[in-house]
Amino acid sequence: MDEEYASIVLENAVRELSRLPGVGRKTALRLALHILRRDESEGVALGEAIINLRKNIRYCKVCHNISESEVCAVCGSPVRDHRTVCVVENVRDVMSIENTGQYQGMYHVLGGVISPMDGIGPDQLEIESLVKRVADEGITEVILALASTMEGDTTNFYIYRKLGVFDSLKITQLARGMAVGNEIEYTDELTLGRSLLQRTLFSESFK
């Protein structure tokens, strides 16, 4: 639309929406027109939810997970196991693990993985603070729960070396193997090989 006849309010909304990842100008315009078609209350609720989100969410000073207070609900929980720390790349991984319902310990969010290609070194990640937590908080087990990629493995190994100074600390990592529901025929060779090498007692699966 010509500058002269364009709506500045619409133009502004389209510009802000198109800053979102994966949203180009065409999609932003489609979103804006959708918001216009719906009830005023719905559009206002969306806008307010975004402002609220940005103003009221901060990062837990202990584990760096998102939080509404200085210390997050997990770190502040009196019923969870404070001696086990699960190291993850980002807050989405925390949510994925929470969704399994299988974990009752603490977290430590690194904020990324070591990736020289992207210029991310150990200093940009929350590794020093992890070492400090292990030294100070009486942690007995660190679970390395990073992606099964070269960067994830590198980071796992770096942390493993850093934590080597703590003699009695147990350092574990997520099991690598066949995904539940997968067929042998369609499992890649590396994974299948790992599954064979790290086979577990069948009787363990009934427990």
Added chain:
Amino acid sequence: MDEEYASIVLENAVRELSRLPGVGRKTALRLALHILRRDESEGVALGEAIINLRKNIRYCKVCHNISESEVCAVCGSPVRDHRTVCVVENVRDVMSIENTGQYQGMYHVLGGVISPMDGIGPDQLEIESLVKRVADEGITEVILALASTMEGDTTNFYIYRKLGVFDSLKITQLARGMAVGNEIEYTDELTLGRSLLQRTLFSESFK
């Protein structure tokens, strides 16, 4: 994330974002975390732009295009041609035509096309108000600029019949033919046939 450990503020933002078209819960979460990673000012600007959009945009009472005032900038323009009205389906079509820079007349936004399959009849569209405009505003030409689909053609024909009562009114439609830049070989038969039947004088293209 378990209810107990989830952030209500985040949950709220994800729920509102996932109401947007094409945005599921996973995408909404990705957008919310993106907003969290950026500057606070950026997130607040997005939220405010959306609230502003919904509160300050209304529809022009003459042409039903979006507007920041009772009458839109096009309808209120003293330099544009008020005797030609281009009939379009929605506000995006207005923007597309404005972007060509080839049109200086008025618009009339129908708000859809006749589509019995979707339960949209002529009464739900701004057709009566178009007839009234033609009767009252001294309009000399109506350009039918609807999609080249069955629904678009049906609506074109319906409007054509409705406006048949105005003797001196010129009713035109967008030219149908080969898209600029297309090759003969890849143009569909229907379009190619139309292009042949409605061929234009070569000398006209220099004008």
